[in-house]
Amino acid sequence: MEGVPHPIIGLVLALVVGFVLGLLGGGGSILALPIFLYVFLVPVKPAIAMSLAVVGMSAGVGFLSHWRQGTVHLRVAIPFGLFAMSGAFVTARLARHVPEQVQLGLFGVFAVTAALMMLRDSMRTGRSGGSDATEPRAADAHFTAPLALQALGVGALTSLIGAGGGFVIVPALVLLARLPVREAVGSSLLIITMNALSGFVGYIGQVPINWGLVGSFTGVAAVGALLGTRMVRRVPQHRIKQGFAVMILVLGTYFALRKLHVVP
Numbered sequence: 001m002e003g004v005p006h007p008i009i010g011l012v013l014a015l016v017v018g019f020v021l022g023l024l025g026g027g028g029s030i031l032a033l034p035i036f037l038y039v040f041l042v043p044v045k046p047a048i049a050m051s052l053a054v055v056g057m058s059a060g061v062g063f064l065s066h067w068r069q070g071t072v073h074l075r076v077a078i079p080f081g082l083f084a085m086s087g088a089f090v091t092a093r094l095a096r097h098v099p100e101q102v103q104l105g106l107f108g109v110f111a112v113t114a115a116l117m118m119l120r121d122s123m124r125t126g127r128s129g130g131s132d133a134t135e136p137r138a139a140d141a142h143f144t145a146p147l148a149l150q151a152l153g154v155g156a157l158t159s160l161i162g163a164g165g166g167f168v169i170v171p172a173l174v175l176l177a178r179l180p181v182r183e184a185v186g187s188s189l190l191i192i193t194m195n196a197l198s199g200f201v202g203y204i205g206q207v208p209i210n211w212g213l214v215g216s217f218t219g220v221a222a223v224g225a226l227l228g229t230r231m232v233r234r235v236p237q238h239r240i241k242q243g244f245a246v247m248i249l250v251l252g253t254y255f256a257l258r259k260l261h262v263v264p
Contacts, residue, residue, distance in 0.1 A: 010039040011220050014054070018221035020247065021055065021166070021189065022062040022228020030111055030248055032221075033162045040213060044100040048162030049092075049203035053214050055164040056196030058221040059189045065229035066186030076177045077187035079143045080151045081194035084165065087155025088195050092202025095159055107161040111248050117171060119245035141179045147172065151191075159199035164192040182232060 017031045032054050036047035066072050095103070150172050154165040166188050173184035203209075 005041045006039050010035055011216065013039065014217045014220040015224040017054070018058045018062070018224025018226075019228040020224075021059050021164075021192070021221070022065065022225035023185075023231050023243075030163060032217075033107065042210065042213075044104065045096065045203075046207045046209060048095075048103065048159075049200055049207050049209060050214050050217075051162040052158065052164070052196040052200040052203070053209075054218045054221055056193050056200060057218045058225045059164060059166075059192040059196065061222040062225035062229050063186070063189035063193055065226060066189055066232075069186070069229070069233070071182045071186035071232070072190055073141050073173075073177075073179055073183050073187045074190075076141050076143050076147075076173065076179060077190045080147055080169070080173075080177075080187075081191040083148050083151035084155035084158070084191060084195040085198035087152040088159045088199035089155075089202040091156040092159035092199045093206070095203070096206050098160065103161055106157075107163065110157065110161065111163070115245045115247075115249035119242065119249065123242075141173075141177050141183070144176060147176050150176070155195055155198070158195050159202060164196045166192055185232060 013031065013035050017035070020031060032051040033047055036042040036050055037044065040047075042050060063072065150168070154168050154172075157163065157168070158165045169188040169191050170181075170184050173179045173187055174181060177184075179187060
């Protein structure tokens with residue numbers, strides 16, 4: 001790739017990646033992948049693998065904070081994570097056969113689509129006042145066969161496009177598992193940890209990994225994740241969903257336009 005790497009800017013943005021993960025339960029890898037590609041100038045397939053490592057480890061830090069707050073639903077998160085891990089590992093072993101442009105195109109298109117779906121749902125919650133009465137109850141949450149199929153798909157997609165899958169997992173946990181948003185956010189961080197690290201392991205030996213960059217980026221992102229989790233209880237649930245959707249819609253649109261050479 002052309003240009004010069006900007007490591008200081010990249011590490012500042014790593015803090016943002018962690019903060020987004022901690023606050024929203026996902027979306028971090030939508031930031032991490034472009035940072036590796038356009039700030040650190042890492043080639044596409046290694047950038048995807050490194051993004052998975054960073055997001056997996058940072059999400060793990062965020063998960064621990066949510067666990068202490070009691071906003072993780074293990075009976076849903078663990079089976080979802082196990083199914084996702086299977087899809088992620090197998091797809092990572094096969095991803096070297098997929099053209100880079102296909103992976104990047106899917107990344108942009110899927111991010112924008114997921115953001116539109118989440119924004120629609122958040123607007124419905126906002127019109128109802130965003131009160132807890134309109135949210136599912138944690139006691140009603142359960143793991144279902146449709147969730148198992150979605151978990152396999154999320155795992156495969158994770159390895160294919162380098163996203164932790166939070167922008168799919170959170171609405172799935174809310175709509176299909178009947179989890180409240182805060183529990184969906186906390187549970188998604190455990191799922192992302194399992195999912196992303198499984199995909200990363202699948203890439204080892206398939207692409208070159210800059211372990212020093214992975215380590216420094218992850219350390220900074222972990223700090224951001226801790227900050228983000230501290231903010232979760234201070235933000236209304238429908239605002240969390242709206243912020244999540246708008247952030248991904250803007251970034252996903254920019255990413256897609258960049259691949260089409262519409263913007264620099």
